[in-house]
Each structure stands twice: as structure tokens, then as C-alpha cells.
Amino acid sequence: MSTHDLTSPMAQRVAASMARQGLMVHLDAKLVRVEKGEVEIALPYADKVTQQQGGFHGGAMGALADIAGGYAGLTVLPEGMEVVTAEYKINFLSAxxxxxxxxxxxxxKGGKRIVVTTADVFHIDAQGKKSLCAVMQQTLVPVAQTY
Structure with missing residues (x-):
């Protein structure tokens, strides 16, 4: 898999915010790509992200989609702003x-009062085969950064 330059100011802003998220740190989520209006995040398979049958847990998939959509939204907002999720809807397509x-x-759609995003969640197996496993739509609310 290719690597992407994460040294741009926009990528550094997203990385700094993501490093403050205890859940993403705990789950070992990694920032892969940041562009204006688009962010990609990876989540490796591990016992801490599974459900009782050994597959990725829907909660972990939802959290990953929420974070990717949220950070995509952050990239269209000015410095000094953050986002919080007002709602999201996710469809799980495969385990x-x-x-x-x-x-x-x-x-x-990026706006001053709300930002609407989508996220596609793909599974990538050991041979590199990519399968769509969840789709999400999300509403974000811009808020002032408090740290």
C-alpha cells in the first residue's frame, strides 16, 4: 500500500487532533491520507476491535467512519475550529x-453551521483485496477549539 505525505499543515492539524483522541490511540488507528475535504484512516485487526465471532466489531467500524468523516470536515474549516458529530447513520454491508x-x-457540503460528510469503510485482506463493508452519512457541527 502506498504511503502519503502527512507533513502538510492541514495533515499536521488533523494528526495533532487525532493524537488527542484516546479511543483512536487505544485502537491503534493510523492517519493514512489528508487532502482538503477528504481523509483516510486505517484500523488494523486486533482482539480489541472484534466482536464475539471474531470479526471487526460494528462499534469499531462506526468509530472509524465517524473519525474519518469528522476529520474530512475539519479540513474545510478555518484554524481555531474543531467539529463535533451531531449524528451519523451507518449501514454495515459485510463482516x-x-x-x-x-x-x-x-x-x-461544508458550511459555517453544519458540515455533511460521507465515509466508505473498506476491508483490505492479506492479499490486498479491497471490499466495501460499511457506508456512513454524518452531520457535523463546527465548534471553537478549546485546547
Missing amino acids: HQEGELRAIGKVV
Whole structure:
């Protein structure tokens, strides 16, 4: 899998915010790509992200989609702003074990009061096969950064 330059100011802003998220740190989520209006995050398979049958847990998939969409939204907001999720709706399409998940968040509409995003969650197996396993739509609210 290719690596992406994460040294741009926009990528550094997202990385700094993501490093403050205890859940993403605990789950070992990694920032893969940051562009204006689009963010990709990876989540490796591990016992801490599974459900009782050994597949990726829907809660972990939802959290990954929420974070990817949220950070995509952040990329269209000015410095000094953050976002909080007002709501999201997710459809789980398939279950997977092993490999990793990749969530790609994209801004549909950026605004001063709300930001609407989508996220596609893909499973990537050991051979590199990519399968869509969840889709999400999200509403974000811009808020002042408090740290």
C-alpha cells in the first residue's frame, strides 16, 4: 500500500487532533491520507476491535467512519475550529476478520453551521483485496477549539 505525505499543515492539524483522541490511540488507528475535504484512516485487526465471532466489531467500524468523516470536515474549516458529530447513520454491508479497515471520509457540503460528510469503510485482506463493508452519512457541527 502506498504511503502519503502527512507533513502538510492541514495533515499536521488533523494528526495533532487525532493524537488527542484516546479511543483512536487505544485502537491503534493510523492517519493514512489528508487532502482538503477528504481523509483516510486505517484500523488494523486486533482482539480489541472484534466482536464475539471474531470479526471487526460494528462499534469499531462506526468509530472509524465517524473519525474519518469528522476529520474530512475539519479540513474545510478555518484554524481555531474543531467539529463535533451531531449524528451519523451507518449501514454495515459485510463482516470481515484479519487484515485492516480503511475509512475514507469525504465532505459533501461544508458550511459555517453544519458540515455533511460521507465515509466508505473498506476491508483490505492479506492479499490486498479491497471490499466495501460499511457506508456512513454524518452531520457535523463546527465548534471553537478549546485546547
